[in-house]
Amino acid sequence: MPIEVEIITGRTIDQGKTVDEKLTEEYFKAVSYCELNEEDFKALGLKEGDRVKIKTEFGEVVVFAKIGSVPKGVVFIPMGPYANQITSDDTDGTGMPLFKGVRGIVEKTEENVKSVKEILGVE
Amino acid sequence: MENVVCTFCGSVCDDGVFENGDIRRLCALGKSKFSKKERIKAPMIDGKEVSYEEAIEKAAEILVEAKRPLLYGWASTVNEAIRLGVLIAEKVGGIYDQCASVCHAPGTLALIEEGVPGGTLGSVKNRADVVIFWGANPVEAHPRHPTRYSVMAKGLLIKDRKDRKVVVIDVRETKTAKLADIFVQIKPGYDYAIISALRAIVKGEKIEADEVGGVPVEKLYELAELMMNAKYGVIFYGLGVTQSRGRDRNVENAIKLVQQLNRKTRWIIWPMRGHYNVVGAGEVPAWEAGYQYAIDFSRGYPRFSPAEFTAVEALVRRDCDAALIVASDPAAHFPRKAVEHLKKIPVIQIDPHPNLTTLLSNVVIPSAIAGLEAEGSVYRMDGIVLRVKKLVETEYWSDVQILEKMYEVVVKRVG
Ligand code: SF4
Numbered sequence A: 001m002p003i004e005v006e007i008i009t010g011r012t013i014d015q016g017k018t019v020d021e022k023l024t025e026e027y028f029k030a031v032s033y034c035e036l037n038e039e040d041f042k043a044l045g046l047k048e049g050d051r052v053k054i055k056t057e058f059g060e061v062v063v064f065a066k067i068g069s070v071p072k073g074v075v076f077i078p079m080g081p082y083a084n085q086i087t088s089d090d091t092d093g094t095g096m097p098l099f100k101g102v103r104g105i106v107e108k109t110e111e112n113v114k115s116v117k118e119i120l121g122v123e
Numbered sequence B: 001m002e003n004v005v006c007t008f009c010g011s012v013c014d015d016g017v018f019e020n021g022d023i024r025r026l027c028a029l030g031k032s033k034f035s036k037k038e039r040i041k042a043p044m045i046d047g048k049e050v051s052y053e054e055a056i057e058k059a060a061e062i063l064v065e066a067k068r069p070l071l072y073g074w075a076s077t078v079n080e081a082i083r084l085g086v087l088i089a090e091k092v093g094g095i096y097d098q099c100a101s102v103c104h105a106p107g108t109l110a111l112i113e114e115g116v117p118g119g120t121l122g123s124v125k126n127r128a129d130v131v132i133f134w135g136a137n138p139v140e141a142h143p144r145h146p147t148r149y150s151v152m153a154k155g156l157l158i159k160d161r162k163d164r165k166v167v168v169i170d171v172r173e174t175k176t177a178k179l180a181d182i183f184v185q186i187k188p189g190y191d192y193a194i195i196s197a198l199r200a201i202v203k204g205e206k207i208e209a210d211e212v213g214g215v216p217v218e219k220l221y222e223l224a225e226l227m228m229n230a231k232y233g234v235i236f237y238g239l240g241v242t243q244s245r246g247r248d249r250n251v252e253n254a255i256k257l258v259q260q261l262n263r264k265t266r267w268i269i270w271p272m273r274g275h276y277n278v279v280g281a282g283e284v285p286a287w288e289a290g291y292q293y294a295i296d297f298s299r300g301y302p303r304f305s306p307a308e309f310t311a312v313e314a315l316v317r318r319d320c321d322a323a324l325i326v327a328s329d330p331a332a333h334f335p336r337k338a339v340e341h342l343k344k345i346p347v348i349q350i351d352p353h354p355n356l357t358t359l360l361s362n363v364v365i366p367s368a369i370a371g372l373e374a375e376g377s378v379y380r381m382d383g384i385v386l387r388v389k390k391l392v393e394t395e396y397w398s399d400v401q402i403l404e405k406m407y408e409v410v411v412k413r414v415g
Helices: A013-017 A025-031 A038-043 A116-120 B028-034 B052-065 B079-092 B105-114 B121-127 B145-150 B191-203 B217-228 B248-261 B278-289 B311-316 B336-344 B399-414
Strands: A003-010 A033-036 A051-056 A059-067 A074-078 A100-109 B017-019 B022-024 B069-073 B095-098 B130-134 B165-170 B182-185 B232-237 B266-271 B322-326 B347-351 B363-366 B376-379 B385-388
Touching: A003 A038, A003 A051, A013 A025, A013 B028, A025 A074, A033 A038, A033 A051, A038 A059, B022 B028, B052 B069, B052 B079, B052 B322, B052 B347, B052 B363, B052 B399, B069 B079, B069 B311, B079 B095, B079 B278, B079 B322, B079 B376, B079 B399, B095 B278, B095 B311, B105 B248, B121 B145, B121 B232, B130 B217, B165 B217, B182 B217, B191 B217, B191 B248, B232 B248, B248 B266, B278 B376, B311 B336, B347 B399
Parallel strands: A003 A074, A033 A059, B069 B095, B069 B322, B130 B165, B130 B232, B165 B182, B232 B266, B322 B347, B347 B363
Antiparallel strands: A003 A100, A033 A074, A051 A059, A051 A100, B017 B022, B376 B385
């Protein structure tokens, strides 16, 4: 069963360390996952290494799922191309997309996580 | 070489030690900045290697022929390069916008409304007995900020960690939250409401609810009390405040809270700026054209309008027909729809490293890394200007060299 969530994005130390090397495996690892609350993780029937599909009105993306220190109903994705598939492009006239607080749904999926190039649509 | 300046985050630490290609004393992020990694090998037009001169000639042609090119990025280069960028934007009648428009620019909007009661990192280190991180996670984004300035830093009046109360307000229990004396966990998007509640308490009003934004009122009274009793307090706010619901209004409200506290004691508020010279990317156009970002020169004079001239707005509305991207990677960091338009227009990139924007650029111009292979001046997050150094020789042209040449060609073409 999919669950409804609020999605937030942000920096992590691994995203920062690899930010000048975006075409490497390390960067891919640093940005292609999401953190869920333990209860939500279990409710979705997930185990370590499983993938989830996250959908919002702005798009959808498949990422790896991890348990993280987020509250129930909140999903955290490191800033980067994966997060930006589903983040809001509506800036309310400020120029600032809503990188934190977009509503969406999360479900378990068997689909693969795309590479950075596939996400960008250049491969 | 001693006193090496780090060109990663807005803390711009100036105490690195560089020896035999190795950097010491910096944090993991700073070390990664100085470590060896893949570079863009040579200037390219449509994937074919060319000379710097040819690539710059082609780039100038694209910019001059476009009706309204977007010149975006700038947060990871030096002031001298940014200045040339503003001049080129003016010459070609384009848009100048910079990384802050998807980062801390809502704070600039708030500042236009309210002004900003600010101070330097030095004043925080020496005086601040209460430090609040609101929607900021320096342990992961500015790792040495806590030790050098804000948490463990030893100052003139603040002798050690015990003299200081540290509060973290966030929706997640971040690594920074673990450093705090008090962690206030809030519901996403409720910053504005919580700030309003604190303002009411500080003003002496009563809160009629049991909780606000997931925080029990008792905890809010406790926090307000702590704030009012501080001798010198600081709110460092991060992207948790500017990128969530409320955006600029959150910052405006927080400034009002600080103004109110200043009737009783001394408080300052300051953004945790990300890239090492994102402040310069706003200050330089401000002294050249009067505005910090979202500046359109298409009518021959500068106009400021975030609703129209920020990069995301211009791209989503397909309101620009070419782009020059300098020292940043919008293809990785913009919402999907904005990137879609970037894929359709001619893109010129100036950057040391290949990234997602490289993959969709028509003209790619590799540059020297400022702070390692090129020098220049940059603004630290608190507006202090520092000179970054050149430590090693390189064949790569610096951003300043590239943009100087580009400006020359543009001037020749437009007259
Ligand atoms: S805190 Fe920032 S400026 Fe200081 S060493 Fe780390 S990355 Fe560099």
